[in-house]
Amino acid sequence: MGESWIQREFLAPRRLVFNVLFYGAHFALFAYGWYSQATNLKLAGLNSLKFSVWISRGAGLVLAFDGGLILIPMLRNVIRVVRPRLTWLFPADENIWFHRQVAYSMAFWAMVHTTAHYVNFINVERTQIRKERALDIHYTQPGGITGHFMLLIMLLMYTTAHNKIRKQCFEAFWYTHHLAFFFMLGLYTHATGCFVRDQADPDYISTFPFYSTKHCLGYLSWRFTIWPGIIYFGERVWREIRARRATRLSKVLVHPSGAMELRIVKPSFKYTAGQWLFIQIPELSRFQWHPFTITSAPEDPYVSIHIRQVGDFTHALGSRLGVGPSVVAAMTSAAMKGAEKDDKTGTRGDFVELDPAITSITLPQVRIDGPYGAPAEDVFSSEVAILVGAGIGVTPFASILKHIWYRQKKGKLGSLRRVEFFWVCRDAPSFGWFQSLLQEVEAAQADPNFLRINIYLTQKIGEDMLWNIAVNDAGADYDPLTLLRSRTLFGRPDWKTIYSTMRQAIESGQYLPGSTSQLKTKVATYFCGPGVIAKALKEACVENSNSSVEFSFAKEHF
Amino acid sequence: MGNLIWHEYTRLISITANICEWIISPPNESPSNNATDAVWAAFFGLFYRKFFWDFVGGTLRDPGGLQPSPNAALFVTLIVKAPIIQIISMILGFIILAIELPLPAVKQFSVYRSLVVRVVLLLFQTFFSILFYQGTNAAIWSLIAAMCYGRAIMLGETMTEAKKNRGRGGEA
Numbered sequence: 001m002g003e004s005w006i007q008r009e010f011l012a013p014r015r016l017v018f019n020v021l022f023y024g025a026h027f028a029l030f031a032y033g034w035y036s037q038a039t040n041l042k043l044a045g046l047n048s049l050k051f052s053v054w055i056s057r058g059a060g061l062v063l064a065f066d067g068g069l070i071l072i073p074m075l076r077n078v079i080r081v082v083r084p085r086l087t088w089l090f091p092a093d094e095n096i097w098f099h100r101q102v103a104y105s106m107a108f109w110a111m112v113h114t115t116a117h118y119v120n121f122i123n124v125e126r127t128q129i130r131k132e133r134a135l136d137i138h139y140t141q142p143g144g145i146t147g148h149f150m151l152l153i154m155l156l157m158y159t160t161a162h163n164k165i166r167k168q169c170f171e172a173f174w175y176t177h178h179l180a181f182f183f184m185l186g187l188y189t190h191a192t193g194c195f196v197r198d199q200a201d202p203d204y205i206s207t208f209p210f211y212s213t214k215h216c217l218g219y220l221s222w223r224f225t226i227w228p229g230i231i232y233f234g235e236r237v238w239r240e241i242r243a244r245r246a247t248r249l250s251k252v253l254v255h256p257s258g259a260m261e262l263r264i265v266k267p268s269f270k271y272t273a274g275q276w277l278f279i280q281i282p283e284l285s286r287f288q289w290h291p292f293t294i295t296s297a298p299e300d301p302y303v304s305i306h307i308r309q310v311g312d313f314t315h316a317l318g319s320r321l322g323v324g325p326s327v328v329a330a331m332t333s334a335a336m337k338g339a340e341k342d343d344k345t346g347t348r349g350d351f352v353e354l355d356p357a358i359t360s361i362t363l364p365q366v367r368i369d370g371p372y373g374a375p376a377e378d379v380f381s382s383e384v385a386i387l388v389g390a391g392i393g394v395t396p397f398a399s400i401l402k403h404i405w406y407r408q409k410k411g412k413l414g415s416l417r418r419v420e421f422f423w424v425c426r427d428a429p430s431f432g433w434f435q436s437l438l439q440e441v442e443a444a445q446a447d448p449n450f451l452r453i454n455i456y457l458t459q460k461i462g463e464d465m466l467w468n469i470a471v472n473d474a475g476a477d478y479d480p481l482t483l484l485r486s487r488t489l490f491g492r493p494d495w496k497t498i499y500s501t502m503r504q505a506i507e508s509g510q511y512l513p514g515s516t517s518q519l520k521t522k523v524a525t526y527f528c529g530p531g532v533i534a535k536a537l538k539e540a541c542v543e544n545s546n547s548s549v550e551f552s553f554a555k556e557h558f
Numbered sequence: 559m560g561n562l563i564w565h566e567y568t569r570l571i572s573i574t575a576n577i578c579e580w581i582i583s584p585p586n587e588s589p590s591n592n593a594t595d596a597v598w599a600a601f602f603g604l605f606y607r608k609f610f611w612d613f614v615g616g617t618l619r620d621p622g623g624l625q626p627s628p629n630a631a632l633f634v635t636l637i638v639k640a641p642i643i644q645i646i647s648m649i650l651g652f653i654i655l656a657i658e659l660p661l662p663a664v665k666q667f668s669v670y671r672s673l674v675v676r677v678v679l680l681l682f683q684t685f686f687s688i689l690f691y692q693g694t695n696a697a698i699w700s701l702i703a704a705m706c707y708g709r710a711i712m713l714g715e716t717m718t719e720a721k722k723n724r725g726r727g728g729e730a
Binding site: 111115118119122125126127128133134135138148151152155158159160164165168169172251523 | 562563564567570571574575598602606608613618619620621622623691692694695697699702715
């Protein structure tokens with residue numbers, strides 16, 4: 001199993017730094033909250049409750065901190081703008097991961113805080129330092145009511161956000177997570193009851209915020225934590241406005257393998273290669289936004305996405321466009337057999353265009369939101385780019401390869417000298433559309449050394465197929481499976497060997513002529529696909545980095 | 559759209575409701591480690607004993623706090639004088655957790671795969687935990703879990719026997 005859970009979660013250097021800062025900040029705040037309560041002479045009355053009130057106040061401060069943090073990683077547009085400048089500081093692409101860490105921490109401190117308050121209230125009732133019952137505090141005062149509501153909302157949000165449930169039914173997660181709106185309202189108003197005060201009765205006033213800060217001595221944390229909430233709300237509004245701008249679905253192409261290519265024209269939509277967008281098709285669902293990778297290059301006059309019919313949303317879209325699952329299944333199986341190959345020209349069959357002018361099909365209205373960031377935008381800042389796509393994870397590289405091709409034509413490649421493209425997949429023929437794209441890019445290469453395409457087929461190969469390949473492959477100009485000039489390799493790639501070979505080639509100057517004059521060659525790896533390959537790649541990168549060659553690694557998330 | 563498997567979802571609520579407060583699910587690991595309310599509440603109920611419904615007909619004294627009405631003497635005996643209800647609730651919580659998480663020893667029995675048993679246990683949990691001061695959230699959450707399991711039963715969901723000999727995730 002490789003490294004243990006402890007090693008992975010606590011001891012990896014970056015994790016260690018994160019843990020120290022993140023949990024250190026939490027404990028420091030807890031300690032400060034405790035101390036400031038326990039030593040505040042004005043709050044002597046409350047302090048007669050002893051430990052429980054100190055703990056609840058400490059945990060309360062920590063929760064305010066978490067409440068302020070929880071929305072920050074979800075400010076997608078802000079992150080997109082900020083991340084190119086801050087990649088060195090924190091992995092901005094790990095925003096969901098950070099969101100989860102804050103949520104876990106929040107759950108823990110909510111437990112501490114609630115438990116302490118249960119003890120507080122029962123003691124208030126017993127000692128009558130305030131003339132009220134525990135029941136009144138729990139269910140009639142703002143603090144108690146919002147607190148219990150937030151706990152219930154957390155129960156629903158956390159359980160539906162669980163990995164398994166989210167994959168099973170994304171809608172359950174997505175809709176339930178919008179309870180966050182009420183959760184945040186609860187958070188900001190949690191202290192309005194003037195609970196922390198130096199007198200027996202709350203000191204309410206008639207103007208905002210409706211309590212006097214003279215006697216209400218809470219942290220007033222809402223003054224700080226409300227800002228991420230306001231920014232997030234503004235961002236959602238902005239996304240809505242942006243999504244309403246003129247958008248037209250101009251064409252739908254159905255590729256032989258069954259993938260649908262949607263070409264959308266939206267003049268206000270600016271993006272860079274490797275980014276992704278959210279698409280909404282109001283006819284199918286009024287509220288759902290689905291993420292897809294952009295497959296067109298910024299130079300193209302349209303924005304395109306490729307959609308395979310795998311989930312219920314994509315199936316519904318297929319049926320809407322008249323290419324339902326049965327049609328696609330037929331096309332896919334034909335593609336798997338290679339039936340669409342045209343013997344005369346050696347290229348595969350062409351796509352079918354659904355053009356509303358010719359066919360009776362009308363195209364649905366679409367709305368798109370984005371673009372959102374992905375690490376592969378930074379391709380042009382390194383000398384060598386290694387692009388690794390696994391399975392469907394190859395999609396972002398369609399845009400990147402096209403973009404590189406456009407830039408190559410214009411002679412504006414930045415410091416990029418060579419591109420190694422790896423595609424690891426189980427059954428290449430089912431990605432026919434991508435192969436046709438690769439074909440174009442490959443055919444357009446003037447310098448045979450600039451782009452190298454390596455395709456690894458990992459499925460088990462039957463005897464028939466083996467002989468088929470052997471017969472067709474020998475002496476042919478094109479690979480029989482992919483119809484590319486590059487040959488398909490079989491089996492899983494051995495990353496360590498590939499990387500160390502590359503390092504040696506760079507060091508000896510064979511790989512990049514003239515690179516020896518440079519101080520350091522930067523080789524950037526961009527990967528999109530499952531985690532196990534990411535780990536193997538990262539290890540290979542770390543192992544082969546030295547003073548003359550620097551391998552970096554970035555993973556894209558969906 | 560989307561196909562929620564209710565009993566798999568409810569399991570998470572049920573676990574949460576029964577541990578008493580909270581959840582730490584390591585990312586990408588099998589769902590587990592949800593802590594909960596009933597057990598935790600019952601644990602604190604051992605030390606701070608209070609009949610939740612004592613405000614019904616009770617009198618508030620200063621000092622002394624809320625004095626339950628004489629009609630509630632039975633509950634005062636079972637909750638305040640001796641924490642019987644809390645202990646029952648805690649044991650029930652552990653039983654539910656043993657089924658839900660599940661405890662390896664429980665996995666082999668067919669009871670482990672019965673949704674009806676869960677509903678019954680959760681309703682009992684609701685009943686017991688509503689009686690003492692700390693148990694209100696556990697009661698509400700257990701009720702939600704019971705209702706969701708009810709929904710799962712209505713939809714005809716069943717739990718299948720675990721497959722044997724499953725491989726582990728490897729490396730690339």
